[in-house]
Amino acid sequence: MPHTRPSWIHLIAAPVLTLVLALAGLAATGGRPPTVPLNAEPAAVSTTQIGVTPPPLGWASWNTFASSIDFNVIKQQADALVSSGMAAAGYDHINLDDGWWQGARDANGNIAVNESLWPGGMKAVADYLHGRGLKAGIYTDAGKQGCGFYYPTTRPATPNSGMEGHYQQDLESFQRWGFDYVKIDFCGGREEKLNQEATYKAIAAAHEAASAVTGRRLVLSVCEWGTGLTWNWAPGTGDLWRTSNDIIFYGQTADTTKMLTNFDQGIHPAAQHTGYTNDLDMLMVGMNGLNAAQNRLHMSLWAISGAPLLAGNNLATMSSTTRDILTQPEVLAIDQDRRGLQGVKVAEDTRNLQVYSKVLAGTGKRAVLLLNRTGSAAQMTVRWADLGLTTASASVRNVWSRADVGSSGTGYTTSVPANDAVLLTVSGTEAAGDTYEDTTAAATPTFTGVTAGAAGTKLVDVTYANGGSTVRKATVQVNGQYAYQLAFPPTGSATTYRTVSILAHLAKGTNTVRFAAVPGSTAPDVDAVRVQSIPGTNGVALVTATANRCVDFAMNTVANGSQAVLWDCSGGRNETFTQTSRNELVVYGTKCLDASGGGTANGTKVVLWDCGNATNQKWTVNSNGSITNNASGLCLDAEGGAVANGTRMILWSCNGQNNQRWTLN
Template structure:
């Protein structure tokens, strides 16, 4: 949740709540609009026409296979292979040079000096060659003074000065003039120098805009600070994509399923991903030595349900036809590139490590589903339509990898999933009902008050808007006191033509305010209405302290193991929404358990989060008197020193009946 709250909000608008039913035929609203000469012309209800958003980047990146050993010959070879293999035709369009392309020299004016031995015709010629094949070109730099190859040399000696610090706009202008379309900005120098992630990357985004004003050629910005600065809280609308974890594989390692699952788990930040901005779990290992075909398919399935960038890292010139077929599976690519642009979310885990993920797709009643079996045995797994936000009416199911129709099923679908593997499906069913909230003011960026939720959880919000301009416009969205996210609104063709874009938002149980605001320096779209629909499989509960009336919270949406839980004002964020499972766990973020630190049983033991293990120190009993006890120690969940302020740390303590040990599950 945000540590910066909206202050002094004046002029709250009045909204009218309209019941809305959604079926395969589309939305029908009970129009009950106020008639007033002061209102601008708006549609009768939320639009049913979805605007396509920019999909996550697809392409190839050099690091995983070549490390620092890249030159003009390597890049031309991989570019040609991207085309001849059919990957370009399947949607892979970027050829990205990673670390090692530049040896760190600068000319007297500070401009980049290119190594003529590696790039005899210069870097513009490299970008031109990639463009000549109908592709786009990407390049690498670091936010600090030195790139990662300086601190962690691989196939070439460490070269100092390979970062862009002190030359942000100059280097970005250079990349743009060379014709590059995409830049990955690493964090090795930034980390060593102790730079602040948010401040630094926002400065780079501003420098990119300034450079574009000079050259007319904007770069796609890939922020690569490994999730260390919690970019899911601030990077949306500044970067086009941002890394959520450390590298999926280090140079010289053998790829494993565990590596891909770790980065998958760390990339699950659904509120941050929408309208062309993406969480990035890193380049893929698909096709690298050490992975079986089944593991390669699993890898692709994980990334596609995330809606993650698909940047292959294997040697395209030597890959097998099996690898090529996996990388170019058109049904899987369609899930990843879905024009609604949303991330998949976990909607069920009835049995430990048998997990169901659902992704809302463009259209009506369309979902992608990943049944993920993280156990060592084959298992029967079920996806329920209700968990996905669909009705129990019959829905058709298709298996993506076998490219076969499984049939039509009411209520749910069950299949066997192999050990340590997944089944990827598409489901076409009937949308459950939702509620529409209309703006009845002349504001272009209104606040919608009284947005109700019967349970805390992740909700699908369709935003009706008009943008009569020729380029995307921006506005921010904020739910209660949570973090503020920038939303991009593509052109709709005319100021009177309305479309929708979608976001996933975390709502608290009860009444919420969904507030839009203009972005400085950007013309705002005209936002008219929102439609809110539950995704029941994400529902959870807030733990509210009786003494403080504040919620159990993980500061700043951190996902780091051993983070101590604390009290904070209730806002309904994902970091305050817990699932109380039948296994007596209190699960947050879908994969972290409330935990007694180091299996402690003494008074004062920290209450932290940790990857769910099934240990007794992660099991909790909720009692009718409001206490919550740890099953290992029998001690009570306690706000330390009976404090009630924001930031009060949670510990275990002998149950004493005081209100700092009483909790309401809301």
């Protein structure tokens, strides 16, 4: 039945509407039991937060052992995980990576295990790990061939070790053996040119079918290295998904360059929420090539990102220093925070002096990383206002030293060593937000008129009820951006409301936030959203004068060299640029609008590239609406004067035409 009432009202107006409805004797139930009046439902506030599934903690075999694994290796590492105190600190997964299976199947297509390597078979492995209080992880490939066929390491090439053609069969086998987690690689899928999204969604469907047979569920780890732009579609398809290439290849020495690269490529805040996680790859802590300070930096980066922490060092031989770094409780608490969000960059006043902030559970709680990517020690400042806190005094704690460093006024300044970071927690006063109540009978409503004073990443708390005994699912979509699947844990009853949080990208002005049911899942009862700015993420859209479309990087691509295009304005992170004091236009926090190859000729492509302080990455915004590249003096131009979605952005001689005129909104 169509609803005659508006789908939302601002919190200020909510009490008035409730009073009018009560006086009129209307049953404003919002789809809930008629005994529960609308005014009994809470507004979305942080004190009602419910904890979500944290990212996995554990150990994985690849970085140290490559393909040379057997039952004895796994027992040794599991025993060390327990005896070292890592298990007590929360590291509870032991994950077998590539090399455990040699690719044979029996006449019925079931996996045949080499029992000289795995006495008693794989069930015996899972039973042993469970007996030690741990969870068991296993590995496969989405294609016909696994990675060990294309990239053999310590064992010969292994044919036919992928799961293609046996998706449900293999997943049932893993579940019956007692495994809890499966990493699904994509070497075979890549060679066969399988579509990443379609393939992993087929695997997820097979997993649901297998679970219906066995009654067990696996944590699904999607490992296609971000090649299919996982951050757009993987939440809910998998529980975690890789966002970049391997952090270390077989035979390499660990270094901080790859660590920082994977960190940068893994920041996709709208995708990480409610127990779904961007995966920056396994840890290199304790491996050859990194000193103690670099190991602490590694942990700090992964913790502020809220990434899975899967150690890859040899646990049986690690030093006490390595163990202490891996088990530092306050660092782990940041990574495992029950709100389940990712840290985002909120400031870079000076090139390569970057400030990241992660919203933590509770009120006014933040983790802050001051990252100095220069070769000299530097004074760095975090401003409370950038974090979404008021300018009232806040208390600050140095996480690694586990020392309170006092209360500060509007921010905190400290010295950060060269090529290092300082990790802090901040307890301050939460800034004001706007709450929008659902007044319809829809379980998954649409909130229109959600306003933002500036484009940027916002903290959105979603108040809901789930009276069932299992997680319920719904999607959320802002404007025309990708729809993300959310997980809503049980709240205890259909009239008990709790809050989960997401980070959403909003456009300046009016936005639409739409919830929708997920086919096959009972929807939660969404009641309200509270929207709060994180001002350090704010930026502008570059809006063309010809079609009211925005400069955009298609499908949220982050690949260097991707050409900018015009697209319908949606407020997405791929359309939000920060103007820096260095005359850059920065998108995604670390990427610059760039004249390709430093070109200065008409037709030069305008592309995405890592910010490097080059002149071809500097732009002047002129009073006549044109934007000129400082290296060439040419104008940012919609090619050929076209206005359609997908029109490419180039440099061209300035001519004053509308396809070279832009509004920064």
